[in-house]
Amino acid sequence: MVIVRRGASPRRLAAILRWVRALVPAAVLVVDPGAGPLPPRESRWDGDDEVIVIDADDIASGPLSLAAALLRGAQRGG
Numbered sequence: 001m002v003i004v005r006r007g008a009s010p011r012r013l014a015a016i017l018r019w020v021r022a023l024v025p026a027a028v029l030v031v032d033p034g035a036g037p038l039p040p041r042e043s044r045w046d047g048d049d050e051v052i053v054i055d056a057d058d059i060a061s062g063p064l065s066l067a068a069a070l071l072r073g074a075q076r077g078g
Contacts, residue, residue, distance in 0.1 A: 001028045002070070007056030016056050019063045023070065 006013050052073035059065045
């Protein structure tokens with residue numbers, strides 16, 4: 001499961017979701033509204049080795065930045 005925390009731009013979010021789908025086609029995608037801490041249900045998943053949480057604003061440029069963010073998320077366990 002990949003949780004994507006929404007950034008400022010809906011257009012950018014749509015691009016990031018396309019990249020995630022291309023890089024990790026079997027992932028379940030969840031879009032989180034963003035601001036503030038993760039909601040209680042998603043907080044329980046943070047740290048799970050099968051859940052990666054990324055922030056759309058942390059993706060600097062393109063798919064390679066997303067790949068790096070996915071790797072960082074997997075290494076920290078969420």
